[in-house]
Amino acid sequence: MYLRRYVSGEIIVNPSVFDPDYIPEELPFREGQLDAIAREIAYFVERGVKTNLFLHGPPGTGKTASVRKIFNEINAVFSNVKTIYVNVWQNRTRTAILSAIASALGIPVPVRGFSIPELMEYIERFTEGRKVVLALDEVDRLLSNTDILYDLSRLPSNFLLISISNRPDFLALVDPRISSTLFHSAIEFPRYTVPQLAEILRRRAELGLRPGSYDDAVLRAAAAVGYARGGDARIAIAALVEAAKLAESEGRSKITVDDVKRAKEGLELPVELDPKLNLILSILKEKGPMRSSQLYDEFRKLVPVTMRSFRNYLSQLENLGFIETRRLKTRGNVRLVIPKR
Ligand SMILES: Nc1ncnc2c1ncn2[C@@H]1O[C@H](COP(=O)(O)OP(=O)(O)OP(=O)(O)O)[C@@H](O)[C@H]1O
Ligand SMILES: [Mg+2]
Numbered sequence: 001m002y003l004r005r006y007v008s009g010e011i012i013v014n015p016s017v018f019d020p021d022y023i024p025e026e027l028p029f030r031e032g033q034l035d036a037i038a039r040e041i042a043y044f045v046e047r048g049v050k051t052n053l054f055l056h057g058p059p060g061t062g063k064t065a066s067v068r069k070i071f072n073e074i075n076a077v078f079s080n081v082k083t084i085y086v087n088v089w090q091n092r093t094r095t096a097i098l099s100a101i102a103s104a105l106g107i108p109v110p111v112r113g114f115s116i117p118e119l120m121e122y123i124e125r126f127t128e129g130r131k132v133v134l135a136l137d138e139v140d141r142l143l144s145n146t147d148i149l150y151d152l153s154r155l156p157s158n159f160l161l162i163s164i165s166n167r168p169d170f171l172a173l174v175d176p177r178i179s180s181t182l183f184h185s186a187i188e189f190p191r192y193t194v195p196q197l198a199e200i201l202r203r204r205a206e207l208g209l210r211p212g213s214y215d216d217a218v219l220r221a222a223a224a225v226g227y228a229r230g231g232d233a234r235i236a237i238a239a240l241v242e243a244a245k246l247a248e249s250e251g252r253s254k255i256t257v258d259d260v261k262r263a264k265e266g267l268e269l270p271v272e273l274d275p276k277l278n279l280i281l282s283i284l285k286e287k288g289p290m291r292s293s294q295l296y297d298e299f300r301k302l303v304p305v306t307m308r309s310f311r312n313y314l315s316q317l318e319n320l321g322f323i324e325t326r327r328l329k330t331r332g333n334v335r336l337v338i339p340k341r
Contacts, residue, residue: 009248010210010213010251011209011210011213011214011244011247011248011253012208012209012241012245012248013208013210014207014208016208017207017208018204018237018241023065023069023072024065024204026203027062027069028196029192029196029199030062030065030066030189033055033062033066033187033188033189034069034070036187037053037055037066037067037162037187038070040053040160040185041074041160044131044133044160045074045078045081050157050160051160051185052160052161052162052163052181052182052183052184052185053160053161053184053185053187054165054170054171054182054185054186054187055067055162055163055164056164056166056167056170056187056188056189057188057190058166058189058191058230058231059230059232060192060226060229060230060232060233060235061189061191061231061233062189062233063137063164063189064137064164066189067085067135067137067162067164068085071083071085071135074133078131080130080131081130081131081132082105082130082133083132083133083134083135084101084104084132084133084134084135085137086101086134086136087137088136088138088141088142089137089138089141089142090138092145093148094116094147094148094151095113095114095116095119098116098119098123098148098151099114099119101119101123101134102114102122102126105123105126105127106126107122107126116151120151120154124155124156127156127158127159128158129158130158131159132159133159133160133162134152134155134160135161135162135163135164136161136164137164138164138166139165139170140165140166140167140170140173140316141274146175146178149174149178149182150175150178152182153177153178153181153182161182166319167316167319168186168188171183171186173312190231191227191230191231191232192227192232192233193227194220194224194227195223197222197226197227197231197236198216198219198220198222200223200236200237201219201222201223201240202219205240208241209244210253212254213244213253213254214244214254214255218243218255218256218257218259219240221239221257222236222237222260223236225239225260225263225264225267230321235267238263238267239260239263239264239267240255240260242263242266242267243260243262243263245263246259246262246263247259273320274316276303277313277316277317277322279302279303280295280299280313280317281317281339284337284339285339289336289337289339290336290337291328291334291335292311292314292334292335293334295337296310321340322339322340323337323339324337324338324340325337325338
């Protein structure tokens, strides 16, 4: 029986706690952020004081988990508040995002679809007299396609918006009229340290792994993998569970540090890149490091794009660790763009 090895096996007794969608009961090291979000939501619901929130931090620092957790609490505590979670990267167009909001509100969208003004009107009408907390996850991935933010900034005052971004400087990239409405208060999610990741792993292991199948050294090794990849809890958890699967598949009842090392090799970065960013990377891969102006010319042959958007793409790629840019001393503002992997 091959399947048996992986379903509730010798080591992994509760696979569901390692699901990407699993929301842990507790989010250690995020008390301050959770408290700040809860406070603003309570003010909004009880006193009508509205402060839109902007949550930012690197990948795997608990932003989505925190919002989902608070949303579960809102649903348990307030019967008159509607929570809506939309990943704007998965629903990339204005129509897709507004339709996702409409369907979360139970608005029957006809097969032909609705126009944008119709969607806006229905959303407003369906929520009249009710408070709505709307989370917009991964807003920074919209790049230059930020029209939707304009629509959302025009939603009425019964909407509290929580925007989530990897980039702290995202606010500076969008039209100030939009950013001043959408983002009032910023909450930072810093990278986790090794001891923090080890503690997060310990709690997850207690729920999901057989006691005695792991030790502190294993947790620390998996924590170190997450730390090396930017203090990312998602990667630390993946390193642990992949190591557990390796040990299980070899018929052992204990995970070793070596399993974690081997699991690490198999962990590819789970970044789903915008096709335009991929295109820039493929130009760089083919031609090697080049000046940003030259890269812009090459890229522009394939995709019509303004210099401003192009710079935006480059800084995304740099933040994600795919490229490095270096200022060329001799030539004013010109930068050399170097592919990193
Ligand atoms: N403090 C924590 N305690 C327990 N688990 C955590 C904690 N922080 C993050 N995690 C777990 O790590 C994984 C990644 O967290 P999450 O999805 O919230 O990251 P994120 O900040 O939204 O990342 P991204 O920017 O890539 O979307 C999830 O499985 C989550 O449950
Ligand atoms: Mg997230």
